[in-house]
Amino acid sequence: MDPVSSVLQPLTVPTGAAVASVLPTLDDALAGRGDALLPLPAGDAREIARLTDALKPGEPIDEGVALVVATSGSTGIPKGAMLSAAALRASGDATHDRLGGPGSWLLALPAHHIAGLQVLLRGLLAGTEPVVVDVSAGFDPAALPAAVAALRGPRRYTSLVPTQLIKALDHPDATAALADLDAVLLGGAATPGPVLARARAAGITVVRTYGMSETCGGCVYDGAALDGVRVRLEESRVLLGGPVLASGYRGLPDHPAFAEPGWFRTDDAGLVEDGVLRILGRLDEAISTGGLTVVPQVVEAALVTHPEVAEVAVFALPDDRLGQRVTAAVVPIAGTAPTLDSLREHASRSLDPTAAPRELHLLDALPLRGPGKIDRRALAARFAHSPVPAE
Structure with missing residues (x-):
């Protein structure tokens, strides 16, 4: 010692x-x-x-x-x-x-x-x-x-x-x-x-x-x-x-x-x-969805280039069919309201479609922890009981 x-x-x-x-x-x-x-x-x-x-x-x-x-x-x-x-x-x-x-x-x-x-x-x-x-x-x-x-x-x-x-x-x-x-x-x-x-x-x-x-x-x-x-x-x-x-x-x-x-x-x-x-992102935040491992930061890098997205956080929510579903929380550009379909189409241009978000929440600001890190646990807790979107 x-x-x-x-x-x-x-x-x-x-x-x-x-x-x-x-x-x-x-x-x-x-x-x-x-x-x-x-x-x-x-x-x-x-x-x-x-x-x-x-x-x-x-x-x-x-x-x-x-x-x-x-x-x-x-x-x-x-x-x-x-x-x-x-x-x-x-x-x-x-x-x-x-x-x-x-x-x-x-x-x-x-x-x-x-x-x-x-x-x-x-x-x-x-x-x-x-x-x-x-x-x-x-x-x-x-x-x-x-x-x-x-x-x-x-x-x-x-x-x-x-x-x-x-x-x-x-x-x-x-x-x-x-x-x-x-x-x-x-x-x-x-x-x-x-x-x-x-x-x-x-x-x-x-x-x-x-x-x-x-x-x-x-x-x-x-x-x-x-x-x-x-x-x-x-x-x-x-x-x-x-x-x-x-x-x-x-x-x-x-x-x-x-x-x-x-x-x-x-x-x-x-x-x-x-x-x-x-x-590429944190290994301990990876999302397992439909047999694919998705790193949230990779999806965020694709989504933030959408013309109506100012800030974005990607996180996992439980899903009976997929295990986990990719979920996006977005702070939109002022005066816009991006849709889930538009985000999925945009992400699928550069990512496997399985990595595209299946649920979207529009927020005024993203929750943070420490000096500027996205609090994905807070997002997951906040939306844990949100209705499962229809496929």
Whole structure:
């Protein structure tokens, strides 16, 4: 058993400008000083209780852990990725190397999640003060122009999730502000192709990131691994390794995701083409319908190109005949009402007809969990008892 040298301490992370109060503590963590820290969201008593119950602050922790960052995966059960100071520094340095050098960072994400934490940590590595957009009441793209103007040069960056970018693209001043930045890291969920094309046409330097709490956040940028990061596939499953890797999960020393030393076994399916990693979707969210295995993200990528679809989530509902039926929740383009038949016809142009949705629900917004991930479990629960459509 690894030697124990410290106790896991809770770190309540505020929102808005008050987040600056935790920077000295995070600077100590980045330098490997002090006890390990468990970031918790200020003002969210329910989430604090949930994470505290699962991750046990106040109890001993293995030597060398700087941060324990909560991650729920697709199960909703909190796990804590144990990150060393060396891993966090390696991640920040590799990011700056890839982007063209250290710079100042705009925080527009909750700072207790890994993506928001990394904005703060990268700024500390660069010796710059963050500019903060308060997202405690939701993301308002109207706040971006002033925030971007407050960033000091010579290089300026931010990190967003796709839903934030979609909102910003509907706000001309926010779009122009993002186009002034040297890079906008975009992660947390798959980016619809039309959104990416629209952002780049507006002059925004979008860098798509892939990673998770277990890899100190994004470790593959635009399909290419950061320096030192290793990627391999087992059949279609993505495995990640390198200096950014967590040492394991808090209290779960035998978890199979870390069974192979030096590697993290993800739940993502991917493929590598010409040296570029492309993520197909999560293996644990695959839908088994009529004898075919359907990856929701693949269907979403097809449906989001429909001219009346702004956002889409695909999930499974039980089906007596098929086992599971492919179901789509769609946020339509304003003033439109896409039909199931039109979506099926559109999807079938590029997919097996079995993968086309058999049920459609039109929504004002998609439910999210964490920083921008679609909550498919919430959708499945919400529509579990909806009438079975006639064939």
